[in-house]
Structure formats: C-alpha cells, structure tokens
Amino acid sequence: MITPRVLAWIALGGILGSLARFLVSFVWNPDVAGGFPTGTLVINVLGCLVIGMVVPVLAGHPREEHLRPFIVTGVLGGFTTFSAFALESGVMIDNGAIGLAALYIGLTLLLGLIAVPIGVRLTRGLAG
C-alpha cells in the first residue's frame, strides 16, 4: 500500500542513505571522472551484503511494517546506486578505456551479486 506514512519513512531512509553515499564517495572516489570509482564499488557491494543480512530478519517481524520500507527501500536503496555505476562505466567507455570499464562492470556485478547470498548466510550463521 502506498500511504503518506510509508512514503515519509522511505524519504527519510533515502536521505540518510544518500548522505552516507556522498560521504563514502567523497572519501574514496577519484576527483576526476574516468578514474577507478572504488567508493561506488564499496558502496554497492556493502549495500548488497547488508540487504542479504536484513531482509530475512525483517521477514520474521511482519508486525514492524514500517521497518522494511525504511531500511530496505529507503536507507539501502538510497545508499546504493545504479546511476553512478552507469555514469562511471559510460565515461570510461567514452574515454576509450574499454578494459577499465570491463573490469569495473565485471567487479561490481560479481562482488555485488555474491555479497547478497553471503549476507543471507551470515544471518543464518548468527541465528544458529
């Protein structure tokens, strides 16, 4: 259900996630567009690890119905980004740095998509 309350939780989470992303990319991303965007890579892989850890936990608490929109759609959705990934890859391709673009795209997909099941297993391990 789309309610003003749910949208407000998502907006709040999105703001917190986006500011955290700005902070991390400020520290780790290169000043010049076209350099290797370590910050974005770390952000997206970390976000995938955490979503794998928290979604199974939230599924076990259906009564806390604002938590999933706030944490998953808001904070994690706002923290991670596909547009920066597309921008950085696109600029590398435009610069003719095809090898670097392939490395960045491959690393992001591989590490990000592996991080989700690792997160799920971490939670399972902690739950015993």
Next chain:
Amino acid sequence: MIEILAITLGAAIGAPSRFILDRWMAGHAPTKRFPWSLLLVNTLGSAIAGAAFALTSGSLRLFLLVGLCGSLTTFSGFGWEMHQLWSRSRSTFVIAMIVMTASCIGAFLVFFLLLRS
C-alpha cells in the same frame, strides 16, 4: 551546507518515486520473473544522470546526480531480486544481468553524448 540540502532534497524525491514507480510497474509488468520495475527505475535514473552530467554544475548537479538519480536507482534492490532469480531460473538471471547493465549504461551514454556541448 548547500550541498547537503541539495542532496537531501533530491533523495526526498528520488527514493519515494522509486517506490511509487515500483508499485505501478508491478501491476503493468509484461511477464513475471523479470525485474521490470528495477529496469524501469534504474534506466530512467541513468538517463537523467546522462542529461545532468552533460548540462549541469554546482548544487543543481548534486541535487540531480547524487540526490535524485542516486536514490531513484538502486543496486541493493537489484542484488536482492537477482538473488531470488538465481534459484528460480539461471537463464533469466543471466539475461536480466546483461539487460540491466546494458540498458542503464546505454541510457546514460545516449543522453550524455547527445546533450553535451
């Protein structure tokens, strides 16, 4: 301070928009088992990023690129849907991964290359 405000405003619009578009797309998806909603928001966000990267600077750039596009698109949601897809259909997993990546980078490049001066 103006940077923080610009990103805050962009994120306050982008994240709820992703949720609304996701719910709308869920009712209009041509097939199940494919992340159509995410393809829509991530491609849209990447296209806007292309235009913003070509045309804007300063606070407007932060508002659009970091705030709006950054929170309209998501990689963690993509990761989660792909994780679920992996156990259902390996072929759809591979297709979705390629289509999502190509669509977003393509959308960025089209708008960036057409609009930059």
